[in-house]
Amino acid sequence: MSIDRRQFLAVGGSVVASMALAPGLRLIALAEARNPDQGVTNLKRWGILVDTTRCAQGCSACVTACNKENGLQQDVRLDIRPQWIRTVTLRDEQTGYVQTLPMMCQHCEDPPCVDVCPTGASFRRADGIVLVDRHICIGCRYCMMACPYKARSFVHENLHDQLPDIPRGKGTVEACTMCVQRVDAGKIPACVEACNYDGGKAMTFGDMKDPTSEIAKRLATEPSEEIRPQLALDTGVRYQGL
Amino acid sequence: MKFTDFREIEGRSLGYYALLALFGVLVLAGLYAGYYMETNGHHVTGMNNQIVWGIPHVFAVFMIVSASGVLNVASIASVFGRDMYKPLARLSGLLAISLLIGGLTVLVLDLGKPDRLIVAMTTYNFKSIFAWNIFLYTGFIAVVTVYLWTMMERRMNRYTKTAGMFAFIWRLTLTTGTGSIFGFLIAREAYDSALLAPMFIIMSFSFGLAIFILYTMAAYNLTGRPLGDAIMRRLKNLLGVFVAAVLYFVTVYHLTNLYMTAHHAFEKFILLNGGVYTALFWVGQVLIGGIVPLIILFHPRVNGGSRRMIAVAAALVLVGAFCQIYVIIIGGEAFPLIIFPGKIVSSSFFDGVVGHYRPSLPEITLGLSGVALAMGLATFAIKVLPYLPASLADADVDPHHKSKSEATEAAHA
Amino acid sequence: MKLKLGAWVTAVVAVAVFFAAAYAISGGPSKPVPSPLAGVYLGKGTKCVAPLSVMRRYHMQFLLHQRFLTVHDGIRTKRFLLTNCVDCHADPKTQSVLGKHGFCASCHEYAAVRIDCFSCHSSHPESTGANSVMALAPTNSRIAEMVKETEITQLQSDPVVASNEH
Numbered sequence: 097m098s099i100d101r102r103q104f105l106a107v108g109g110s111v112v113a114s115m116a117l118a119p120g121l122r123l124i125a126l127a128e129a130r131n132p133d134q135g136v137t138n139l140k141r142w143g144i145l146v147d148t149t150r151c152a153q154g155c156s157a158c159v160t161a162c163n164k165e166n167g168l169q170q171d172v173r174l175d176i177r178p179q180w181i182r183t184v185t186l187r188d189e190q191t192g193y194v195q196t197l198p199m200m201c202q203h204c205e206d207p208p209c210v211d212v213c214p215t216g217a218s219f220r221r222a223d224g225i226v227l228v229d230r231h232i233c234i235g236c237r238y239c240m241m242a243c244p245y246k247a248r249s250f251v252h253e254n255l256h257d258q259l260p261d262i263p264r265g266k267g268t269v270e271a272c273t274m275c276v277q278r279v280d281a282g283k284i285p286a287c288v289e290a291c292n293y294d295g296g297k298a299m300t301f302g303d304m305k306d307p308t309s310e311i312a313k314r315l316a317t318e319p320s321e322e323i324r325p326q327l328a329l330d331t332g333v334r335y336q337g338l
Numbered sequence: 339m340k341f342t343d344f345r346e347i348e349g350r351s352l353g354y355y356a357l358l359a360l361f362g363v364l365v366l367a368g369l370y371a372g373y374y375m376e377t378n379g380h381h382v383t384g385m386n387n388q389i390v391w392g393i394p395h396v397f398a399v400f401m402i403v404s405a406s407g408v409l410n411v412a413s414i415a416s417v418f419g420r421d422m423y424k425p426l427a428r429l430s431g432l433l434a435i436s437l438l439i440g441g442l443t444v445l446v447l448d449l450g451k452p453d454r455l456i457v458a459m460t461t462y463n464f465k466s467i468f469a470w471n472i473f474l475y476t477g478f479i480a481v482v483t484v485y486l487w488t489m490m491e492r493r494m495n496r497y498t499k500t501a502g503m504f505a506f507i508w509r510l511t512l513t514t515g516t517g518s519i520f521g522f523l524i525a526r527e528a529y530d531s532a533l534l535a536p537m538f539i540i541m542s543f544s545f546g547l548a549i550f551i552l553y554t555m556a557a558y559n560l561t562g563r564p565l566g567d568a569i570m571r572r573l574k575n576l577l578g579v580f581v582a583a584v585l586y587f588v589t590v591y592h593l594t595n596l597y598m599t600a601h602h603a604f605e606k607f608i609l610l611n612g613g614v615y616t617a618l619f620w621v622g623q624v625l626i627g628g629i630v631p632l633i634i635l636f637h638p639r640v641n642g643g644s645r646r647m648i649a650v651a652a653a654l655v656l657v658g659a660f661c662q663i664y665v666i667i668i669g670g671e672a673f674p675l676i677i678f679p680g681k682i683v684s685s686s687f688f689d690g691v692v693g694h695y696r697p698s699l700p701e702i703t704l705g706l707s708g709v710a711l712a713m714g715l716a717t718f719a720i721k722v723l724p725y726l727p728a729s730l731a732d733a734d735v736d737p738h739h740k741s742k743s744e745a746t747e748a749a750h751a
Numbered sequence: 752m753k754l755k756l757g758a759w760v761t762a763v764v765a766v767a768v769f770f771a772a773a774y775a776i777s778g779g780p781s782k783p784v785p786s787p788l789a790g791v792y793l794g795k796g797t798k799c800v801a802p803l804s805v806m807r808r809y810h811m812q813f814l815l816h817q818r819f820l821t822v823h824d825g826i827r828t829k830r831f832l833l834t835n836c837v838d839c840h841a842d843p844k845t846q847s848v849l850g851k852h853g854f855c856a857s858c859h860e861y862a863a864v865r866i867d868c869f870s871c872h873s874s875h876p877e878s879t880g881a882n883s884v885m886a887l888a889p890t891n892s893r894i895a896e897m898v899k900e901t902e903i904t905q906l907q908s909d910p911v912v913a914s915n916e917h
Contacts, residue, residue: 135824175386175694179687186681199677199685208524214468215461221825229822230871232457235450237390238468244525246675246687249387250450253379258873260834265871266379267450280825323677327524 130280141224142274142332143304144288145311145320148197149337150298156183158198158299161290165275167259178249178264180272181287195337198287198299201226201247201272202323203332209239209248218269224304224332225274233268240269244324247271274332304332342425342735344490345728347561349721354560361714368707371700372447380450383701388693389671394448396663397705400545401441401712402475402516403538403663406509407546409434409482411573413509416485416502422572425727425735426554427502431486432725433553433716434509434546435479440712442475444705467518474512481508490723513539520666527604528670533594537587544580545659548652551577553716555649557726566732567645574648578635581655585628588662600679607673607692608665615669618661627658668695791852792842799839800830810836814868833868838876849874 130136162181163170170177181200187193203226209218210226217233220226228239228248240248248271251264258264261277275285283289284301291299302311314320320334347354375383385392411430415423446452462469485501488494517538523529551573558565592609595601608619634640634651672693677683683690720726727734799806801813817831829835840854841847848855849869859866 130825132828133826135820135826173381173386174686175388175688176381178387182685182687182689184678184683184685184687184689186678186683189680189682199687199689210463211465212468212522213463214466214472215457216463217461219823221823223825227822231818231822232454232461233451234454234458236468237450238466238519240387240390241671242523242525244675245677246689250380250390252381252386255871257875258871260837260873260875260877263871263873267376268871269450276825277827280827 136221136223138222138224139305140303141305142279143203143224143302143311144274144285144333145300145314145336146197146333147298147300147336148195150296151183151196151198152296153185153194153196155196155295157290157293157295158287159183161286162272165278165286166262166273167257167264169255172253176250176252178251178270180249180270197335197338199245199247200287200333201274202245202329203274205330205332207329208242208244212238212242214238221276225276225279226271227273227276228269228271230263230265230268230270235267235269237269244327244329343728344428344724344726346722346724347557347720347726354721357717358714361710361717364710365707365714368444368447368704368710371703371707372452374700375448375704376452382698384696384698385701386693386695388688389668389695391667391671392695393668393697393701394444394705396660396667397708398441398445398448399516399667400660400663401437401444401708403513403542404545404549404659405434405437405441406478406513406516407542407544408437408550409505409509410543410546411550412485413502413506416499417506422569422735425730426550426569428486428489428725429554429720430550431482431489432719433550433712435482436712436715436719437549438475438478439715440708440710443711444708447704467515467522471512471515471519474508474515478508478512481505510539513542520670526670526675527601527673528666531591531594533587533591537584537591540580540583540587541659541662544577544584544655547573547577547580548655548659551652552649552656554730555645557720558730561726563726564729564731566730566735568732568736569730570645570648574635574651577652577655578632581628581631581635585624585632588623600676603676604673608669612669612673612692615665615672619665619669622661623658623665626654627661631655631658791854791857792840792844794840794854796839800835833872834877837872837874841874841876846876847874
């Protein structure tokens with residue numbers, strides 16, 4: 097059997113192409129699943145996009161999921177109950193237009209809580225997640241004074257039966273971790289998962305620096321806003337339809 | 339210049355020991371309150387996720403601000419060369435150190451994790467004003483200790499001016515740091531203003547001097563040492579100037595806010611409809627802590643040159659001071675964050691709602707114990723080291739004073 | 752005088768305690784050494800993540816190092832992860848490393864070293880999830896989640912990823 101020139105070119109071309117592309121594919125695979133031995137880098141920036149027009153009043157799927165995932169106790173006085181995510185209802189003073197949206201730590205690029213923390217317990221992980229290192233948190237609550245979004249809670253009492261992956265304790269400050277234990281395991285935050293399962297499919301999670309991710313594509317093509325944009329904090333949580 | 343005879347107080351009377359015992363009991367009660375708050379968690383206090391800093395912080399800031407201000411008396415002597423204040427300089431330094439220790443103790447015992455103080459001392463984020471303040475506060479104690487040493491050790495006297503200058507600059511930096519704790523907070527309407535740092539400095543002048551006047555009068559009365567009118571008149575006039583200056587800064591602060599439409603809601607809250615905060619502002623801070631003391635201090639027919647009226651004025655200044663810091667810290671927190679301008683906000687997390695706060699007994703006890711610690715330390719120190727001049731009578735302090743007999747002799751000559 | 756007496760008593764007691772301790776450590780002639788580990792469940796399997804002598808001396812450093820890696824860098828390799836320790840060392844009866852015979856508590860009580868780990872961290876193993884109602888009786892959602900987790904594990908055992916593991 098003989099092959100003509102056209103067939104030769106086709107086969108040869110595909111072989112060359114696959115040789116050239118394969119390492120690239122491999123790189124993509126590597127970028128997707130972080131080597132567990134290596135730390136997070138700033139090649140990624142995790143973010144959440146909330147489409148408030150799909151956020152139904154009375155729906156609290158994200159809140160319920162967060163409380164369950166993180167083991168936040170609910171039998172606590174309301175004014176000291178930790179709330180990592182909450183639904184906020186807004187009513188326009190002029191027009192009377194009512195809308196609902198979830199509020200949580202906005203995971204700023206330049207977080208005021210990190211600036212004011214005396215010990216560096218409040219910190220921003222390289223991939224954009226803002227966390228409290230409870231090991232060195234002294235419980236001064238300065239970050240709670242500094243947070244423009246009222247996103248942080250202080251643990252006011254002794255806790256029991258914390259979840260193994262979510263250590264929490266009295267005398268330290270806490271907030272939304274973007275479900276860091278899930279993100280590190282390649283999963284999406286509990287609130288986003290619940291919203292897409294039980295809720296209005298209003299939340300999207302992903303790497304804002306990866307141009308192929310859904311969140312990056314939508315941020316590039318659709319209008320979106322930060323809350324309190326005049327503070328120029330470059331938040332990791334963005335909203336649509338505010 | 340006249341030689342000042344500094345002497346330890348005798349401190350053997352029943353009254354002295356009773357006073358120390360009272361301070362001791364208060365300090366113990368405060369320690370227990372701190373322990374109680376730490377083991378139970380902050381749910382036993384009135385503080386919550388909305389009002390995160392409560393009455394302990396009011397006490398602490400009050401004392402820390404006063405600590406730097408009380409040093410002013412010494413600075414006037416060493417830095418600005420006013421000889422009449424020299425006999426007062428040692429007490430001024432002593433009160434500065436003890437007030438700062440009292441304030442810091444309250445602050446530390448209120449932490450969620452006071453057992454991790456070592457972490458705060460070893461792990462720093464230098465972008466945080468709190469981290470600077472750890473150095474400014476501990477440094478202040480060291481600097482003022484050296485300053486006191488140069489005053490009290492005769493061979494070191496020639497360095498007093500240098501040390502005094504250094505301490506003066508340090509205390510200005512320290513109060514700037516304290517004011518900036520609030521001034522640098524962009525999140526809240528009440529803060530986010532560079533004006534807070536100079537305002538805290540002028541507040542420290544006023545509060546510190548009021549404490550100094552009261553402590554001196556009490557110490558000299560209880561020990562039966564002579565205290566002349568000349569020195570009291572000077573201190574009285576100085577206090578009046580400071581009280582007026584505080585009122586001026588408060589006016590400018592609120593005028594600035596009133597000019598900015600975005601801050602109208604906050605101004606309305608403090609000045610008109612903030613309930614307890616409005617009352618504390620107008621009655622406590624402005625009337626009791628400002629206008630009334632000014633009238634007492636400057637109107638000759640009201641004070642009639644009476645010592646007692648000076649003491650009353652100083653006490654009122656302190657009441658006003660406490661109200662002022664309460665309004666700044668707790669009023670500032672109680673006013674809800676404006677996260678969504680133009681919207682009426684509601685949520686399960688008290689968004690858009692004025693924060694509620696009722697100080698609990700443990701918190702108040704903790705705060706009071708800080709005051710007791712400061713006063714106790716000073717009262718103990720004046721017994722073991724010579725901080726107080728044996729006499730502050732006019733003839734002993736005023737370089738231009740002439741006694742009646744001297745005056746008549748001069749007239750005859 | 753009183754003070755001096757007190758100092759003497761303290762010194763004598765201190766010396767006595769020192770010798771007693773030395774005697775206890777050396778084993779003594781006949782009596783069995785009181786071990787903090789009597790009745791303590793030691794753990795699953797036969798080997799720890801590092802030799803026993805190393806673990807005894809350095810486990811706190813390992814934990815301290817790992818805690819920084821985990822919190823700040825998101826590195827959750829199991830070897831020195833506290834949850835991994837608890838998973839293995841928790842007493843199957845109490846499902847805990849604390850309590851009188853708990854692996855961590857018994858020894859630390861004996862050594863009089865107070866640890867603060869478990870005011871925040873769970874003392875229960877993750878695998879059994881003593882504190883997770885869900886895990887006791889796997890519901891459909893739990894099973895679904897377990898399937899998902901297995902998928903993740905498979906992803907991690909992917910040759911491409913695995914080849915980068917040292």
